[in-house]
Amino acid sequence: MLNCMTARTNLQSKTDIAPLAMADHFLAAAHALAADPMFGIPPNVREVIARCGNATKLVILGTKGFGAHLMNVRHERPCDVIAAVDDFRYHSGALYYGLPIISTDRFIELARHDRDLVALNTCRYDRPKRFFDQICRTHDIPHLNFEQAVRAFSLQDKVDYRVDDWGADIACNIPAFQRLAQRLADDYSVQTLYAVLNFHLTCEPEYYHEVERPYSTLYFRSGLLRFSDSEKMVDCGASIGESLTGLIGVTKGSFERVWMIEPDRINLQTLQNVLRRYAGTSFASRITVHGCGAGESTTQAPFNHEGGHGGFVKPTDADYEPADLIDIRPIDDIIDDAPTFIKMDIEGSELSALKGARQVISAHKPKLAISAYHRSTDLLDLTSYILSIRPDYQIGLRHHTPDRWDTCLYFY
Template sequence: MSKGYSEMMGLEVAGNYQHLITIFQQAVSSYQVSPWFCIPPEACRIYQSEGGLTQVVLLGTTQFSQLFINEAAGRIKIVGVVDDFKAKDGAAFHGIPIISSEAMLRLAREQRIISINGCRYDYSRRYFKNLTLQHVIPMLNFEQALRLLSISPCTDHRIDDWGGYIASHAAELIALSHRLDDDYSRFTLFSVLLSHLTCNPEWILNAAKPYLTLYFRSGLWLPSQGERFADCGASIAESTKAFIDATDGVFKKIWMIEPDEVNQRTIASFITDYSGPPVTGEKGVIELLGVALGSEDGEMPFLHEGGHGGHLLAAPTDQAICRNVAVRRLDGLLDDSPTLIKMDIEGAELETLKGAQEHILHGRPKMAISAYHRASDLLDISKYVEGLRGDYKIGIRHHTEERWDTCLYFY
């Protein structure tokens, strides 16, 4: 008799991707029986019994707690957010009372509650995990909470539950693994898929590389001196700075493409202050292009949040930071053919690749393409690039301890 996922869920620590395929297939089978297979049974019983009256306490005044409030509004009753440091001020967190740990324990003694841990860093995450275990309070992480409430798709596609997509495309994802060029990429692929499918971020820790290795230190290829680099989603210049470090400042050109008005000021200051390589030689050109990218030229609404959060919108909102931006095809935007393309543009990667097909077809640039904003990114992006050129090697790396920053490499 074959084992189910629950009997095989110990982490694979030997780097054996073939073992991960077996675990992945068992997890898919378990999901098909019940998407709740990875959720604590007591939480399932409470929600099945109470439905929209289920009382929920969020653990931590964090980004993920805020995201849950946004997505779960009206589906359950969020009665408090635990933050022992802020509770004494009697403040609220996005309209929800901030309470102490002791207040949560009193509430749990009086009625059945579900706690949802919005903390992702180990110290605070472990504190709440130990507290809820000690007092027998069912606790879910953010991904489990979305799964329990069947919140899919989310209003923000970047935090969607990928479980249904992965289960229905399991055969295609296994086929993708055979197309990858190295075993570590295959190990990374199934670690990422298992993390999303089972709502267990521990799978990602098994394969994650440090954030500082993103794009240019993946171990798959190195940028050469003399590159023409298209930094698509230049943000606050981290990627360009990492590229300059990787090439010792010797390059032909960098196009820093960034539509966010807040970030553009940061980039302009960086370009002004950049002094070039500390050796005698020709200084490379850095150019800021303040547009968004897509498959067609046009105009779209954009949230100018600054940092990493700004993104295109399907329709405008009444937010003050929502303003239209020009959208351009990469093929018609650049004054030369890039030798290296990086993309991290909040889910617009596939459309931007479609607008760069001439560069890809005729120039065969190396590419580092973010593939974590949508459940379909890994398949759709790799299929599109392979449809243009079948001579790329493909690799995958994951560069944080979080759900963010899975990257496809074409080289």
């Protein structure tokens, strides 16, 4: 077995998307992480943390990425965040969570005078991410990406669960992931699975870049599902209506029915505007909006209403106002016809919603596109449950962004 240092060098210097090579990388990375909880953290960052501990000074690179998750960490942050870098905003005098926003030049100057300074590259998109990485390499500045920071500073269970470190859970479930790989219907799905797992084990985003598909291919252009002019779609997590637009596009407007399920009160206003645009057209009677969440049973739950794609069911022990409560209903009770397609992206509540759709899945075997990137065991739990209802599904997997978001399971 590769020792930890050899594994780190091999896994993070290059990737190989051949299924067998990806599987070998997966085993090596899982064993390396099991042996070394700091696997994937650059040596120069380890040295700084060993010297400085909780007094480690951190500068956030970029103000529109994952940095907000660090600033909103529960309990006390195990580092001293001193500034954020944004060359487009520093001259405005704006603050980032109360921190000064500085230029790249000022960041380099600070790092030159403080060799214990660590940079955290929080950028989501490739160009700014690579720009800051190159700046840090050129000036020999210790730096991390967000996933490495969660691991290095032991932020597991302190950050939003959707950006937790999955590594330990993956390393504990090696046989289950190997069985899932064997169950997938095509090589690209196997490659995608191992790319996702290897990313979470190593914190190396290059694994995603080998298999990522454009966001525009999500749900409707995965290469796995086929759509006809008789589609009846359950849009679970309708958000701002993107999936409706996708269905209209792929069917050229020829579909039979859409149930849009969305609990976020801000998004519901947007969806009502969408419906108004179709008033008086043939679409009007075929689209309905249901202002509730989807779950296993009828109940209520507190909800974080923020609009867009980020709203989620809050833990029952979280602080909330009565107005934040939403109704939760099973899909089996919401819809009034047999669906041909169910799409779900509901921020970690997918398993509960699938349990509330057991009858329609069992009876009608609709195509399914289920988001599987919110919880560390989603890939296993969601697949296991769906196959317990209909073991005759074929399974595909695609990843639709250049970062950790939008890994989607497809059942057909």
